[in-house]
Amino acid sequence: MANLHGMKMVTVICEELVRPVVERLLKEVGAHGFTVFPVEGAGQQGSRRGEMSEFRNVQFEVIVQPAVAEKLMERLQSEYFPRYTMIAYEQDVRVLRREKF
Amino acid sequence: MANLHGMKMVTVICEELVRPVVERLLKEVGAHGFTVFPVEGAGQQGSRRGEMSEFRNVQFEVIVQPAVAEKLMERLQSEYFPRYTMIAYEQDVRVLRREKF
Amino acid sequence: MANLHGMKMVTVICEELVRPVVERLLKEVGAHGFTVFPVEGAGQQGSRRGEMSEFRNVQFEVIVQPAVAEKLMERLQSEYFPRYTMIAYEQDVRVLRREKF
Numbered sequence: 001m002a003n004l005h006g007m008k009m010v011t012v013i014c015e016e017l018v019r020p021v022v023e024r025l026l027k028e029v030g031a032h033g034f035t036v037f038p039v040e041g042a043g044q045q046g047s048r049r050g051e052m053s054e055f056r057n058v059q060f061e062v063i064v065q066p067a068v069a070e071k072l073m074e075r076l077q078s079e080y081f082p083r084y085t086m087i088a089y090e091q092d093v094r095v096l097r098r099e100k101f
Numbered sequence: 102m103a104n105l106h107g108m109k110m111v112t113v114i115c116e117e118l119v120r121p122v123v124e125r126l127l128k129e130v131g132a133h134g135f136t137v138f139p140v141e142g143a144g145q146q147g148s149r150r151g152e153m154s155e156f157r158n159v160q161f162e163v164i165v166q167p168a169v170a171e172k173l174m175e176r177l178q179s180e181y182f183p184r185y186t187m188i189a190y191e192q193d194v195r196v197l198r199r200e201k202f
Numbered sequence: 203m204a205n206l207h208g209m210k211m212v213t214v215i216c217e218e219l220v221r222p223v224v225e226r227l228l229k230e231v232g233a234h235g236f237t238v239f240p241v242e243g244a245g246q247q248g249s250r251r252g253e254m255s256e257f258r259n260v261q262f263e264v265i266v267q268p269a270v271a272e273k274l275m276e277r278l279q280s281e282y283f284p285r286y287t288m289i290a291y292e293q294d295v296r297v298l299r300r301e302k303f
Binding site: 013037038039040041042043057059070073074076077081087088089090091 | 102103104105108110124133134135136137138164192193194195196197198199
Binding site for chain 3: 004023036063091092093094096097098
């Protein structure tokens with residue numbers, strides 16, 4: 001049997017310019033690694049219904065223990081969401097572990 | 102506690118040329134935003150077993166309420182799958198909300 | 203109702219040079235297709251705490267039956283993890299099926 005371990009994957013989508021800010025936060029909360037890749041983001045902005053603007057964004061994916069995910073989400077909500085345009089969400093993942101038991 | 106909200110993430114993978122068609126559909130079903138990025142897709146096509154062709158595709162990710170996800174999947178199945186080569190799947194995500202309660 | 207089918211999505215992140223190795227494995231275990239895209243990976247390496255190196259990686263996403271996911275994870279663990287720097291994880295997805303019932 002493969003040795004799978006329940007973890008949380010947190011995805012953060014932000015403007016390219018904010019990338020170093022998010023990288024620093026990920027290190028501060030104790031993430032051991034992450035991936036990041038460019039995406040185009042489209043979203044409704046302003047008052048006109050049905051119109052979407054497109055942006056150059058980056059998408060971070062980081063796999064962490066549940067307690068780290070909670071700490072990361074709390075800091076995003078209280079410190080970063082008020083200042084930056086960001087999306088953040090969490091999913092359950094089963095991560096393959098290197099170690100054998 | 103971070104203010105997380107259960108939503109659906111729908112992923113649609115299609116040929117690059119079909120991108121504007123999917124963008125229009127996402128707006129029609131009421132998505133407020135999405136991300137899109139290029140991927141290479143490899144899949145078995147035709148009759149030769151074990152052979153895969155590679156394609157330039159795009160991958161859409163859109164986060165919506167469950168009712169919007171259902172409407173999107175129904176329209177993909179009835180209107181788009183018969184005409185285009187596409188993959189679509191749905192996952193549960195917990196999205197961080199800007200608003201505080 | 204959209205015709206959704208419970209499957210597993212396996213994500214494998216590896217160095218770009220290892221890409222053909224993973225592609226061969228995916229075919230061997232019976233995957234019918236996959237997507238792959240470039241990502242930057244950052245991870246702690248070596249002895250210095252808090253330092254992350256960045257790498258050019260690729261991220262594979264493959265949707266398979268649970269039995270195929272298990273076989274893929276087992277082979278990654280026993281044959282590939284000892285030789286390559288890789289991350290692999292599994293998620294539940296509900297895939298839209300082309301066929302109608």
